[in-house]
Every structure is written in structure tokens, then in C-alpha cells.
Amino acid sequence: MQAAPFHPPQRTLMGPGPSDVPARVLAALGRPTIGHLDPEFVAFMDDLKRLLQHAFRTANELTLPVSGPGSAGMETCFVNLVEPGDTVIVCQNGAFGGRMRENVERSGGTAVMVMDRWGDAVDPGKVEEALEAHPEAKIVAFVHAETSTGALSDARGLVELAHRHGALAIVDAVTSLGGVPLEVDGWEIDAVYSGSQKCLSCVPGLSPVSFSPSAVEVIRGRRTKIQSWFMDTNLVMGYWGSGQRRSYHHTAPINALYGLHESLVMLAEEGLEAAWARHRRHHLALRAGLEAMGLPLFVAEPVRLPQLNAVSVPEGIDEAEVRRRLLQDFDLEIGSGLGELAGRVWRIGLLGHSARRRNVVLCLTALESVLGDLGARVQRGVAVPAALAVLDR
Numbered sequence: 364m365q366a367a368p369f370h371p372p373q374r375t376l377m378g379p380g381p382s383d384v385p386a387r388v389l390a391a392l393g394r395p396t397i398g399h400l401d402p403e404f405v406a407f408m409d410d411l412k413r414l415l416q417h418a419f420r421t422a423n424e425l426t427l428p429v430s431g432p433g434s435a436g437m438e439t440c441f442v443n444l445v446e447p448g449d450t451v452i453v454c455q456n457g458a459f460g461g462r463m464r465e466n467v468e469r470s471g472g473t474a475v476m477v478m479d480r481w482g483d484a485v486d487p488g489k490v491e492e493a494l495e496a497h498p499e500a501k502i503v504a505f506v507h508a509e510t511s512t513g514a515l516s517d518a519r520g521l522v523e524l525a526h527r528h529g530a531l532a533i534v535d536a537v538t539s540l541g542g543v544p545l546e547v548d549g550w551e552i553d554a555v556y557s558g559s560q561k562c563l564s565c566v567p568g569l570s571p572v573s574f575s576p577s578a579v580e581v582i583r584g585r586r587t588k589i590q591s592w593f594m595d596t597n598l599v600m601g602y603w604g605s606g607q608r609r610s611y612h613h614t615a616p617i618n619a620l621y622g623l624h625e626s627l628v629m630l631a632e633e634g635l636e637a638a639w640a641r642h643r644r645h646h647l648a649l650r651a652g653l654e655a656m657g658l659p660l661f662v663a664e665p666v667r668l669p670q671l672n673a674v675s676v677p678e679g680i681d682e683a684e685v686r687r688r689l690l691q692d693f694d695l696e697i698g699s700g701l702g703e704l705a706g707r708v709w710r711i712g713l714l715g716h717s718a719r720r721r722n723v724v725l726c727l728t729a730l731e732s733v734l735g736d737l738g739a740r741v742q743r744g745v746a747v748p749a750a751l752a753v754l755d756r
């Protein structure tokens with residue numbers, strides 16, 4: 364049998380995730396594996412939880428990294444809170460709202476969809492209408508930062524609206540955590556999930572989640588058993604809960620958790636506000652460069668996400684060929700459009716560690732070169748100076 368180690372190329376990751384993983388995080392992954400009930404590991408878990416609470420800005424006791432990607436965190440929120448027969452208002456303004464609907468229906472609930480155009484924010488007026496038409500609604504679920512389009516919704520306002528109508532709020536913060544302001548306690552979010560590989564710049568495969576005390580009360584008061592054994596927070600907390608003896612639930616992904624811990628330490632060292640400002644500054648620089656070149660951004664300014672930039676593909680350009688050349692000639696990955704936006708936009712991520720000067724300069728240089736070669740009408744030689752002027756302002 365043929366067998367050889369795999370040596371991946373060194374890429375620059377500017378797609379919708381994973382983002383560039385800093386050397387410190389990669390080094391942390393290689394530290395010695397110890398037992399998941401080792402007293403040293405148990406103390407480490409407490410510290411990891413404290414760092415997660417800091418990143419989420421919450422004091423929620425039920426805060427932990429689910430052993431699985433962002434989708435597992437999403438599912439954890441839905442299976443714990445949705446019981447058969449429940450009505451959930453699901454806001455969809457991109458790809459991920461559709462997955463929320465799947466989660467509601469597979470949990471036996473009824474999803475009332477509030478649809479907005481891809482690229483727009485969730486419209487609170489439509490959500491309010493849905494809440495009025497469905498006074499039985501138990502939950503409002505929405506995506507804070509829609510990675511499929513690059514639109515930011517008003518999480519604070521939507522949570523407030525849900526509460527005014529007696530509903531809980533489930534918030535997808537997979538792409539928002541660490542990139543834009545997110546205040547779990549300040550905005551009184553009931554259940555929130557994120558991912559390790561977006562603005563936290565850790566490796567993929569972990570999903571930080573947090574449930575408020577009122578969400579925990581709703582889970583405790585369920586009439587039916589949670590259909591997922593693995594994601595049942597009552598069982599998971601036997602391992603992750605504090606003040607009690609830790610008991611085996613499943614083997615934690617120990618080394619991956621070292622990586623998440625390191626990325627959260629880096630975030631704490633930088634400071635959350637400074638990280639938000641860094642995303643914004645590099646977004647403004649990238650935008651200046653793209654616009655100088657003649658490439659417009661797809662999402663309207665007021666709801667534009669700094670960490671995910673949807674760029675309209677110029678007329679007559681094969682967007683997949685551009686991405687292929689960026690990867691082959693520049694080791695640079697950017698994302699394609701999803702769903703309705705397939706073929707119409709590129710998605711350029713400035714997630715976490717990817718929101719750096721070198722990445723902005725590389726991306727603009729490489730795009731200009733590839734688009735020029737393919738005969739697109741782009742302004743040459745102006746993008747990088749425009750971007751640097753913003754960064755050096």
C-alpha cells in the first residue's frame with residue numbers, strides 16, 4: 364500500500380472561512396495531549412470557559428465550546444429549545460437562515476419564515492408583523508452576520524422585539540463573534556452560537572455556544588426529551604459544568620481546545636474593541652482599493668459587514684477562473700457567491716487574523732493582475748495606494 368504524509372500548501376485565506384490561523388494557535392495544537400479528566404485539563408476548561416464568556420460578553424454559566432463545527436452549535440441551540448409543536452419565526456436573508464428552518468422542522472417545530480432579499484439586513488418591520496400574526500411564537504431566530512452575502516442585521520433591536528412579544532431569541536454569531544460588536548448580556552440574547560474558524564482564527568471544528576438563565580429555564584421545563592443525546596445540554600453540562608464533579612460525556616477534542624484557548628488569549632490581549640476596530644480599518648482599506656480599481660461592493664453601506672466583503676463580478680468575467688488563478692498563481696483563496704449570488708459576486712473575507720495589511724495588499728495586487736490578464740476593464744496601479752492611504756491615515 365502506498366502511504367505518504369500530506370503537506371498542504373501555504374495559502375492566504377480570504378474566503379468566508381476558515382481564516383488564516385496564526386502560528387501561535389498552530390503551535391498550541393501540538394502541545395502534549397493529556398486526559399480529558401486530568402485535573403490540569405479540568406482547570407484549563409474553567410479558564411477556556413472564562414475566556415469564552417469574555418468574548419461573548421456574558422456571565423452565562425451555560426457557555427461552552429460544542430465539539431463540532433458551527434453547524435453543530437446551531438443544532439445544539441435548536442434541539443435544546445425547540446419542542447414538537449413549537450412555532451419559531453426564522454428570518455432568512457441568505458443561506459444560513461435556510462439551515463435554521465431545517466433545524467426547526469427536524470426538531471418537530473413549525474418555522475414561520477420572514478424573507479428578505481439576499482444582501483439586505485433582516486427587516487424588523489416584517490419580524491414584528493410575523494410576531495403579531497403568530498402570538499404563539501416561542502422563538503425568533505436570525506443570523507447576525509450573514510456570511511453568504513456580507514450583510515449585518517440589528518441583533519440588539521431584533522432581540523428586543525422578540526422579548527416584547529414574549530419570545531426567546533436564537534442568534535447565529537458564527538461570523539460576528541470577534542469581528543463586530545456582539546453583546547450577549549447587554550442585548551439579552553437567549554441562545555447564541557459561533558464558530559472557531561471565522562473571526563477567532565482557530566482551526567475549524569469547534570462551536571462556542573452560550574445560553575441565558577431564562578433559556579436554561581425553558582430547557583429544564585421541556586415536556587419532551589431532547590431528541591439528540593450528544594447535544595443535550597443537560598448531559599453535556601455534567602462534563603462542562605462547574606462546581607460539580609466532572610463526569611464523562613464524550614472525549615473532548617483536547618488539542619483543538621488548546622488552539623481555541625490560544626486564539627481567545629490572543630483576542631483578550633488585543634482587546635475586543637481593538638479587534639472590532641482592526642476589522643473595520645482593514646475593510647475600509649480593502650473597499651478603497653476595490654472601488655479605486657472599479658469593483659463595487661454588493662451590499663449597501665449601512666449594513667455592510669467589515670469582515671465579509673461581497674464584490675460584484677465585472678460583466679463578461681468568469682468568476683471561477685479568477686479564483687482558480689488567484690489560488691494557483693498567488694496561493695490566495697477568496698470565496699464564490701452562494702445560492703442566488705453564485706456567479707455574481709466574490710466573497711472576500713477579512714476574518715480574524717486575515718484582517719491584516721499584508722492580506723489587503725496581496726488581495727488587491729493579485730486581483731488587479733488576474734483581472735487585467737483576463738481583459739477586465741480595471742484601473743491599474745491605483746488600488747494599493749488607495750488602500751494604504753486609508754491604513755496610514
Ligand SMILES: *Cc1c(COP(=O)(O)O)cnc(C)c1O
Nearest residue numbers: 432433434459508510537538558
Ligand atoms: C460558517 C457559518 C456557519 C456554519 O459553520 P460551520 O463551521 O461551517 O459548520 C453557520 N452560520 C454562519 C453565519 C456561518 O458563517
